[in-house]
Amino acid sequence: MGVTESSQKLDVRGLQYHIQEWGDPSKPLLVLLHGWMDCGATYKYVAPDLVENFFLVAPDLRGFGETEHVPGGYYFPDYFADLEVILNHYSPNAPVNLVGHSMGGNIALMYAGIRPERIARVMSLESLGLMPTEPKDAVEKYRRWLREIVSAEPAKVYPHAGFLMQSIHKGNPSLPDAVIEELAELWGRPVGDDGAWMLKHDHAHRYANPVRYMHEDVEEIWQQISARVGLVMAEHSMQYRGYTEAGRLSRARELLRISDDDYYLIENCNHMLHLEQPAQTAAAIKQFFS
Numbered sequence: 001m002g003v004t005e006s007s008q009k010l011d012v013r014g015l016q017y018h019i020q021e022w023g024d025p026s027k028p029l030l031v032l033l034h035g036w037m038d039c040g041a042t043y044k045y046v047a048p049d050l051v052e053n054f055f056l057v058a059p060d061l062r063g064f065g066e067t068e069h070v071p072g073g074y075y076f077p078d079y080f081a082d083l084e085v086i087l088n089h090y091s092p093n094a095p096v097n098l099v100g101h102s103m104g105g106n107i108a109l110m111y112a113g114i115r116p117e118r119i120a121r122v123m124s125l126e127s128l129g130l131m132p133t134e135p136k137d138a139v140e141k142y143r144r145w146l147r148e149i150v151s152a153e154p155a156k157v158y159p160h161a162g163f164l165m166q167s168i169h170k171g172n173p174s175l176p177d178a179v180i181e182e183l184a185e186l187w188g189r190p191v192g193d194d195g196a197w198m199l200k201h202d203h204a205h206r207y208a209n210p211v212r213y214m215h216e217d218v219e220e221i222w223q224q225i226s227a228r229v230g231l232v233m234a235e236h237s238m239q240y241r242g243y244t245e246a247g248r249l250s251r252a253r254e255l256l257r258i259s260d261d262d263y264y265l266i267e268n269c270n271h272m273l274h275l276e277q278p279a280q281t282a283a284a285i286k287q288f289f290s
Contacts, residue, residue: 018066023051035102039065
């Protein structure tokens with residue numbers, strides 16, 4: 001039996017958001033947030049193992065996928081306000097179960113601390129915040145941002161879809177060819193009449209962020225979370241290695257009160273765990289939210 005799938009458009013603070021849905025709306029809601037340069041539709045690989053238990057909702061965050069771009073650039077707290085509108089649309093009166101991968105995990109955990117009454121349970125896939133920056137980094141961050149935003153470098157155009165697939169494969173060498181082809185369709189779009197392709201996301205997402213990341217602020221927000229927190233990491237990812245070596249993993253588990261039962265390590269897997277090991281990833285999600 002196939003998975004019931006649909007897409008919706010939702011006005012979110014004046015922006016037309018694209019939202020992917022799977023399953024029966026009468027089942028418990030599970031909201032899925034994608035990572036940087038990804039889109040909600042890539043949760044299709046875990047959806048078949050989850051729709052028996054949940055109604056899945058995966059938005060394309062502002063400037064990604066099929067959601068509208070934002071003239072003038074992007075401000076991270078806007079993701080929290082957008083998420084608030086989406087949750088109010090799908091579940092105005094009840095706390096929500098929330099999953100986020102990578103950047104989406106950062107959004108999910110911070111939102112759960114900012115608005116603890118709106119979240120029932122929250123799970124982060126491969127995300128415990130960015131690595132801290134130092135005051136000495138500030139000047140160069142602003143210089144880089146200024147160079148990039150003034151130059152307005154155009155987005156890369158690939159001569160044909162094959163070049164885009166090669167680029168995707170380079171960044172995700174463990175994925176099978178069939179998935180690479182599907183990702184090219186989900187992440188890219190044809191341009192003009194000569195067979196060229198480009199990525200759908202707003203190129204402004206690639207500009208440097210001039211504002212230093214303050215992890216101590218994030219930890220204060222985490223401590224306001226009242227929901228049960230789950231964490232899934234990938235054995236071979238740079239994130240898992242970096243968090244472990246920096247002591248971030250153990251500290252985050254302590255601050256977020258993540259028990260051994262709510263911590264999952266996916267073996268033989270890199271950062272894009274919902275693409276590389278969808279069955280194991282779905283099993284962790286299902287177990288945590290059951």
